[in-house]
Amino acid sequence: MIRLFAIAALLTTLGAAAGCSSNDAAEGNPWYSVGDANYDTIKAAADACKAKGGTFQLKSGGDPTHMADYECAKPKGAS
Numbered sequence: 001m002i003r004l005f006a007i008a009a010l011l012t013t014l015g016a017a018a019g020c021s022s023n024d025a026a027e028g029n030p031w032y033s034v035g036d037a038n039y040d041t042i043k044a045a046a047d048a049c050k051a052k053g054g055t056f057q058l059k060s061g062g063d064p065t066h067m068a069d070y071e072c073a074k075p076k077g078a079s
Helices: 002-019 040-050
Strands: 057-058 070-073
Touching: 002 040, 040 057
Parallel strands: none
Antiparallel strands: 057 070
16 A cells, blocks of 8 residues: 555655646757757747747757747837
């Protein structure tokens, strides 16, 4: 019986830990969970950002091969 409770506790802990790692790129996901940056992904993200009125750019110190290192910067004074 104790073994069953230990297994249940372990599975609950693992489930909670897995839930903590399911954020999007803006929340700090590692680059490998967001994907590699290539022409098509950068073009699509830049077009979406431009449609929102922002400027698509590489974050300071970012790696240009990782999509998580790019951001859609809003113009100054925009909400």
